[in-house]
Amino acid sequence: MAKSVIAKAVGLGINFIDTAAVYGRGRSEEFVGRAIRELGIREQVFVATKIPGDWHRFDDVLKAARRSKERLGLDVIDLLQLHWPACWHNVPICETMRAMERLVDDGVIRYIGVSNYPLQLLQTARECLKRSDIVSSQNRYNLIEREVEKELLPYLRREGITLIAWSPLAKGAVTSKYSPDNRPRGDLRENDPLFHPDNLREISSKLIPVIKELSAKYGKSPAQIALNWLVMHDNVVPIPGAKSPEQVVENAGATGWRLSDEDFRRLENVSNSLSITYVTW
Numbered sequence: 694m695a696k697s698v699i700a701k702a703v704g705l706g707i708n709f710i711d712t713a714a715v716y717g718r719g720r721s722e723e724f725v726g727r728a729i730r731e732l733g734i735r736e737q738v739f740v741a742t743k744i745p746g747d748w749h750r751f752d753d754v755l756k757a758a759r760r761s762k763e764r765l766g767l768d769v770i771d772l773l774q775l776h777w778p779a780c781w782h783n784v785p786i787c788e789t790m791r792a793m794e795r796l797v798d799d800g801v802i803r804y805i806g807v808s809n810y811p812l813q814l815l816q817t818a819r820e821c822l823k824r825s826d827i828v829s830s831q832n833r834y835n836l837i838e839r840e841v842e843k844e845l846l847p848y849l850r851r852e853g854i855t856l857i858a859w860s861p862l863a864k865g866a867v868t869s870k871y872s873p874d875n876r877p878r879g880d881l882r883e884n885d886p887l888f889h890p891d892n893l894r895e896i897s898s899k900l901i902p903v904i905k906e907l908s909a910k911y912g913k914s915p916a917q918i919a920l921n922w923l924v925m926h927d928n929v930v931p932i933p934g935a936k937s938p939e940q941v942v943e944n945a946g947a948t949g950w951r952l953s954d955e956d957f958r959r960l961e962n963v964s965n966s967l968s969i970t971y972v973t974w
């Protein structure tokens with residue numbers, strides 16, 4: 694399936710592939726690497742991966758990057774991201790960034806990115822770098838979860854750092870498939886706060902009706918409406934996850950057209966009216 698999803702994506706002109714060491718404990722990187730080799734598409738894709746916050750000591754960063762590169766089977770990792778801060782490991786941020794810069798100098802990686810870093814830590818991380826800079830920040834951003842707009846996104850825009858939006862479909866919550874009576878089963882979403890009945894009730898009673906109305910108006914699917922709203926933001930690149938080639942085709946169809954400014958604002962207003970809580974127990 695990974696190979697057919699990637700083949701379909703590249704055929705449609707999608708060239709950015711995002712994976713991480715922790716996805717399936719290395720298996721996702723292996724699948725991506727194998728697909729790229731078997732399809733012969735190395736020159737057409739930009740491959741990003743991530744190393745977890747538990748491996749941010751100097752030597753661990755070098756070791757983790759080497760292992761990711763091997764699993765991916767690449768000449769060079771295009772973008773290496775620090776997946777989340779070294780929360781409880783107490784590694785000074787400059788130690789980690791020195792290792793990242795070493796990887797650029799040694800030709801193991803091309804660019805440095807961070808993910809889930811608060812603004813102040815991102816700023817400090819940049820100050821640690823002498824010869825390189827951080828080119829991207831990967832954060833959760835979708836029609837329901839918009840905290841990045843408060844301080845991070847304005848800073849990234851000013852500094853020319855790309856925001857890579859993860860879970861741009863709110864893990865499927867904005868696609869109109871789910872409701873309090875029809876929650877996802879058999880995967881991590883069962884315990885995800887966004888899919889708690891209270892939150893799903895809020896989403897399906899306020900946001901989904903507007904998405905469905907716009908879906909009918911533009912002749913686009915709910916997923917395409919939600920993704921188009923995101924790509925209309927300067928400096929934001931969404932990375933929707935796809936479980937099938939059909940979903941890839943649909944998600945690629947979120948570009949090449951635009952919601953009107955009025956409809957864009959309508960989505961924003963209904964999104965502002967949502968009352969979502971992560972305190973679910």
Ligand SMILES: NC(=O)c1ccc[n+]([C@@H]2O[C@H](COP(=O)([O-])OP(=O)(O)OC[C@H]3O[C@@H](n4cnc5c(N)ncnc54)[C@H](OP(=O)(O)O)[C@@H]3O)[C@@H](O)[C@H]2O)c1
Pocket residue numbers: 711712776808809831832858859860861862863864865868870916917932933934935936939940941943944
């Ligand atoms: N940096 C981080 O900490 C972090 C964290 C999470 C994710 N990510 C990255 O972000 C990517 C996307 O995130 P995500 O997969 O969590 O969330 P997402 O893109 O918001 O949602 C993906 C899910 O939505 C459903 N879907 C996708 N396309 C659809 C379509 N066209 N119509 C209807 N449903 C559709 C699929 O699930 P169903 O069909 O089963 O509903 C799919 O698994 C990941 O692949 C990963 O690379 C990064």
